[in-house]
Amino acid sequence: MEHWDEIRTSYYVVREGTVSGAADALGVHHATVIRHIDALEARLGVKLFQRHARGYTPTEAGADLARVAQTTDDQFSQLGGRLKGQGENVTGELVVTALPTFAERITPILAQFQRDHPDVRVRFLTDARVFRLEYGEAHVALRAGAAPEEPDNVAQPYVSLDMGLFASTDYIAQFGIPTLETLDQHRFVGFADIRSRAPFMQWLEAHVPQSAIWFRASDDRSMAAAVRGGVGLGFLPVCDAGDLNEVMERQPEWVAKTWLVTHVDLHRSAKVQAALAAFKGAAQGWCSCEDGVNLP
Amino acid sequence: MEHWDEIRTSYYVVREGTVSGAADALGVHHATVIRHIDALEARLGVKLFQRHARGYTPTEAGADLARVAQTTDDQFSQLGGRLKGQGENVTGELVVTALPTFAERITPILAQFQRDHPDVRVRFLTDARVFRLEYGEAHVALRAGAAPEEPDNVAQPYVSLDMGLFASTDYIAQFGIPTLETLDQHRFVGFADIRSRAPFMQWLEAHVPQSAIWFRASDDRSMAAAVRGGVGLGFLPVCDAGDLNEVMERQPEWVAKTWLVTHVDLHRSAKVQAALAAFKGAAQGWCSCEDGVNLP
């Protein structure tokens, strides 16, 4: 029972009653209809129709086939409607991944997105590992660092997160304000992962000995808490600094570029586009906080 | 949502996970699989798969399609099994038609047939009009007269019904026994239909003036009753004569040939063949009554 097209053709002949009528309805030549039926009958070894000059009348076998094909036709029609809409409408599920670092910033964006598109079920995956878009693990990924270069991914530059070097008031009282020359006399807070791709970490490793890093955390929230607790100097997004004191002029290398990445196969879909639009719209308010600094 | 074959192809890709696997399972080249999917996606405007070097993973749309195609595949498989069996098994309905004349003879045959094939629903249609096999009105027809010549019908010679000219004892007492020369002085019983194709009626019209036919009936049972009632001379199958008296030597032209006719499209099916076998088997006992005559 391969060659579903032949089943469809036979079904149309039952419906229309004649080969010519079925050919018209199918938009093919009536010779094609005859050939399909002949082939199907030969393969099954059963006559589906009795032929006469006024048309085709189905045998019991033909009627049986038509019943099954009828429901199939209905189901496929419904399916077609669903699928055609799926590309244009914003429905179904939207899977977004990001590093845990960005969780707090992204959650409100997704919440707003869901308010705008109540039919979309949102799944937000945060994990240290990089999710693979080509395996369907996510529709949209927020990546940080250098421009992604996976061939089938489309990456758009997103916000650039301005990072500053901050210290608590307590720390400054005890250790003073660092300069480029006195860096190695200070205590730093950094990421636990030695191979972190965070740009400020790479700057840190280039300008500061490992021994100067006295506190390592695996996530940025712990890092921020450590800085606030006076453990040492640490990098934070400037807008998250709160009442911390910025202790050094920002370096261009610190800037954390981020990217919105989607898989090329899904990029054009309305749902993904809507998600990207939501992200971009929310980006306006992210880092207009270049002035919110407390020092020096 | 035309091109059901492409749906089937896509379904197999979801099942197998790879284009190559689907191609193997389908028995086609993997390039064909790719083309089918590309075409279907283009027509729908929806991506069904995310492509990567290790295989195809379905999108939501692809998974949706696979679900409905799965049930379709199941239903078609079942259907295929049913239909393939239908040609070889003896099931379903068997429609037989005959002239009302033969009803009494055929009914026991069909009864026996149904005992042998309890799964077959039998419909026996008797009517003066000729049922058209090519419109699916019947599977088997018992026809009398000259060999049928419809192009799409296959006709097999069946029993030859020996007809005799009979009279009741009362009639003979009153009118005597006819000879070829005194035919027009007798009273005859015949068919009402002037254009009857029954061979003895044509012989009658050739040898006897219309005025000699004093009683016309539309069915043979009425004719037989008239003969038995002494109305006149009449033709009966010799084995149905009972206690009537055969009054003339049988003429070869009187013999009523019958034919078993089937439509060529159905003739090879096991059901029709079984029905024909039943008819032929029963024919043995039909007219071995050439001896059962009472006169002269």
Place this chain on the structure above:
DNA sequence: CATGAAGTGTGCGCAAATGCACAGGGGTTT
């Protein structure tokens, strides 16, 4: 009875779908 319309059936030529071969990419194994 002649005529026309509608439908089936078939040979022929062409276009579209298929198979083939090869290139390229990614993961796994030794």
Place this chain on the structure above:
DNA sequence: AAACCCCTGTGCATTTGCGCACACTTCATG
């Protein structure tokens, strides 16, 4: 790290399947 295997993807040759045209039959109509 290199070799290998499996998968996708694409240009080219081939063949299958399709459309076309015509013949034939049946039925309806005047």
